[in-house]
Amino acid sequence: MARPTIADIAQRAGVSKGAVSFALNGRPGVSDATRERILRIAEDMSWRPHSAARALGASRVDSVGMVIARPARTLGVEPFFAHLLSGVQSGLSAESISLQLLIVEDAEAEVEVYRRWASEHRVDGVILVDLTVRDPRIDALKELELPAVVIGGRGGKGALASVWADDRDAMLTIVEYLAALGHRRIAHVAGTPIFQHTQRRIRAVRDAAPRLGLLEAPSLTTDFSDAEGAATTRRLLSQADRPTAIVYDSDVMAVAGLGVAMEMGVSVPGDLSIVAFDDSILTQLMHPALTAMSRDTFDFGRQAAEVLLEVIANPGAAVNRRTADPVLTVRESTAPPA
Amino acid sequence: MARPTIADIAQRAGVSKGAVSFALNGRPGVSDATRERILRIAEDMSWRPHSAARALGASRVDSVGMVIARPARTLGVEPFFAHLLSGVQSGLSAESISLQLLIVEDAEAEVEVYRRWASEHRVDGVILVDLTVRDPRIDALKELELPAVVIGGRGGKGALASVWADDRDAMLTIVEYLAALGHRRIAHVAGTPIFQHTQRRIRAVRDAAPRLGLLEAPSLTTDFSDAEGAATTRRLLSQADRPTAIVYDSDVMAVAGLGVAMEMGVSVPGDLSIVAFDDSILTQLMHPALTAMSRDTFDFGRQAAEVLLEVIANPGAAVNRRTADPVLTVRESTAPPA
DNA sequence: TTCGGGAGCTATACCGGTTTATCAAACCCT
DNA sequence: AGGGTTTGATAAACCGGTATAGCTCCCGAA
Known part of the structure; x- marks a missing residue:
């Protein structure tokens, strides 16, 4: 039958x-x-079980959603999301809960999706990424009473559940390592300042600078694109007293930066040390291979899924889980300054 | 209320x-x-509308599924999927149909997912990628009577609907271009032979070789990883009469190959021309930037979504749509041989 | 004048589960 | 022995829509 x-x-x-x-x-x-x-x-x-029938009767659909608000162009290169997704799924599969994925252009569209999902009862909860300062999605989700978990940032005063790694600590690790190598002119090519983690990293650099006796430690913000990463690097390396080390907020920008250094005849790591925040196959494909801060993105996703299920089961709970600390993987792009 | x-x-x-x-x-x-x-x-x-209620009454869930069977590690780097996904969504959003995404390890697990989706009525249809020769998924889907569309390969005798580009023609374009530049020793670093498109590309090279007067044109298969791409390149460049041009079946392998060339002191494009099949930001980040065959992956996805909706509405239809031909984007990695 | 037929709407069954009210039988304790 | 609780099960309502049979009214044709 x-x-x-x-x-x-x-x-x-x-x-x-x-x-x-x-x-x-x-x-x-x-x-x-x-x-x-x-x-x-x-x-x-x-x-x-017929999922729709069960959903109708039990008023839960055994499905969670995730919206990624980034232009598709910049999406694919970063292994971040692929790993995150795999992790989320591994966390969900145990309960055989399915995942709805949506890629949209901006945060406004994202909120619109949440609104639709909530009213159509399509998901039991959502996973948020790329938290910005005063993120409008948080209020929207609370208004919709849609269970949610935030990845990579504290849930805010409103206490959304969250899964986060210690960005500040990770950035301090990088800067301290470079300082220990003898670098005194360190620059930081950051992402967009609207992201909370960007802010945290910038603050970490600024706070550490005097303690480590750095001559200067500017944080320059970009839009995370390879183009701006390259342009910013070009500007930095054209200065009279150019930095001897640059920390990039993403692996893509670090690779772009490396390209600029080569193009300008600046040898890496001889004249310039490069560190990427976030690791991937990209950093390993380069010559020299890039020193990078590696996070266990898969585990990140897995934990987010677990926390979300917890929040769905018990909407009151204010879970706030900290994941394993990122570790610095030293490769060939860092050395003492000339 | x-x-x-x-x-x-x-x-x-x-x-x-x-x-x-x-x-x-x-x-x-x-x-x-x-x-x-x-x-x-x-x-x-x-x-x-309450999606579950509607699904129960109308016996369609306004949701389609897509399973990607690749190890997560290799997934993220290729912008291919991100673009494809965006395209699929843009094709679906008009009808406000949602997309279920699942990343699994292998084809067996993928079929298992289809089985579950079908029995739980979670999706109205599915989109298949990475078609292999004698693909087991095709029979499984027909048995499950689950509407499906195949991306990047003919639907087979069983006549699943499909959306495809002309791989053969694209490969011919590359080889003819290299031959026109004067290359006579061209190597092809291919992907896994289980994929249909790999087979088609290999055949295209083999067929074109005599006509273009190529001295040799070996196709060497790999698992698409950067590691095997690099190893194969190393082997090729160590030969007595090394090739003067190499065509890679993916951008990641091309980048890895470029790294090997630099490491071995082989100048690109002076001593070696490099062409990547599939374009992305990766190829543009390199120095020299890589000549690459660009496909409109977004449009690919969009068309797949359209065809799938067509097939869902009319299960009999044997739609077989050919997309725009890929174009060769010439950059700095190709030149006449020394 | 009557009948057929379509337009416009209602009432109701139905999809495939979950949940609740109810009930009979068994068990338990003094 | 009798009243109260527990156990194991049933029947029916319910979730929020869709699909369909049927009813009423009105119009035009025979």
């Missing part, structure tokens, strides 16, 4: 639909013997 | 649920005046 329903099972087992439902969901109301029998029959008929 | 139902609308409009359903779905059964009134009220109460 194709696509059996619980009514079919009930009939074959000689019990009511309700009994079958109880048995299949492991809740009290049937004896162990009956339960066993029903389960065997269900297995035998290879029954699987 | 939170989350109004059509019953609420019916009450306020003073009509029956059925009338509201007719009006909202634009089908006959109500007068224009009544329809207008109902639509206004629905708008006013900001009603949105």
